[in-house]
Amino acid sequence: SALTQPPSASGSPGQSVTISCTGTSSDVGMYNYVSWYQHHPGKAPKLLIFEVSGRPSGVPDRFSGSKSGNTASLTVSDLQAEDEADYYCSSYAGNNPVVFGGGTRLTV
Amino acid sequence: DVQLVESGGGLVQPGGSLRLSCSASGYRFGGYAMNWVRQAPGRGPEWLSYISTGSLNIHYADSVKGRFTIFRDDARDSLYLQMNSLRDEDTATYYCARGPDYRLDVWGQGTTVTVSS
Numbered sequence: 001s002a003l004t005q006p007p008s009a010s011g012s013p014g015q016s017v018t019i020s021c022t023g024t025s026s027d028v029g030m031y032n033y034v035s036w037y038q039h040h041p042g043k044a045p046k047l048l049i050f051e052v053s054g055r056p057s058g059v060p061d062r063f064s065g066s067k068s069g070n071t072a073s074l075t076v077s078d079l080q081a082e083d084e085a086d087y088y089c090s091s092y093a094g095n096n097p098v099v100f101g102g103g104t105r106l107t108v
Numbered sequence: 109d110v111q112l113v114e115s116g117g118g119l120v121q122p123g124g125s126l127r128l129s130c131s132a133s134g135y136r137f138g139g140y141a142m143n144w145v146r147q148a149p150g151r152g153p154e155w156l157s158y159i160s161t162g163s164l165n166i167h168y169a170d171s172v173k174g175r176f177t178i179f180r181d182d183a184r185d186s187l188y189l190q191m192n193s194l195r196d197e198d199t200a201t202y203y204c205a206r207g208p209d210y211r212l213d214v215w216g217q218g219t220t221v222t223v224s225s
Contacts, residue, residue, distance in 0.1 A: 003152075005152075031210075033210040033211070035210060035211055035212070037153075037212070037215075042217070043217060044112070044203075044214075044215040044216055044217045044218075045153075045203065045205075045212075045215040046215070047211070047212060047213045047214075047215075050210075050211045050213070051211070056213060088152055088153055090153070090210065090212075091210070092209075092210035097155050097167070097169050097209065098155045098209040098210050099155075100152045100153040100154065100155070101152050102151065102152040103152050
């Protein structure tokens with residue numbers, strides 16, 4: 001995948017976990033159009049974060065996004081059992097198609 | 109509720125064709141751009157194609173350019189993906205998703221395409 005994510009992350013209920021998403025100066029580093037998606041297998045993926053740190057209505061504020069240089073991060077605070085899912089980042093890449101990460105499986 | 113439902117997936121031989129459909133409900137379909145995204149087993153999502161409102165702008169990933177065609181029928185609240193010359197590497201779950209490609213705010217549950225002899 002064009003963006004690099006750790007394959008797995010874990011935490012206990014109530015804890016916080018941060019998932020990284022590393023791109024390049026041509027995508028994550030250049031544009032503030034990083035999105036994060038949550039995917040429970042068999043269900044429709046869900047937009048969690050847009051434009052680095054924006055949250056669509058209905059997404060709990062336990063989910064937050066940030067970016068530094070070529071790396072974006074998703075932090076899930078106060079972990080709950082239902083947060084166990086796959087998480088994917090994506091980034092706008094200018095004249096190239098949007099790029100996705102390989103995904104991180106979060107275990108709670 | 110805003111919802112997208114894909115259909116049309118299945119088993120097809122290499123070189124074959126398949127047409128996927130995506131039915132939208134709960135919002136004004138014609139007012140939004142749409143995309144197709146796929147995910148092969150064990151891999152991250154791959155954006156495939158984008159169609160703007162009014163079908164004015166259409167884009168494809170290099171991996172499917174010349175083989176896949178995206179189109180929409182706003183009167184039927186539906187999006188389509190015509191897939192020709194299918195290859196083994198096209199095996200994946202295919203999703204339709206609403207919005208600009210960098211902000212896909214509604215996704216369907218996907219339809220599975222298996223290309224195998």
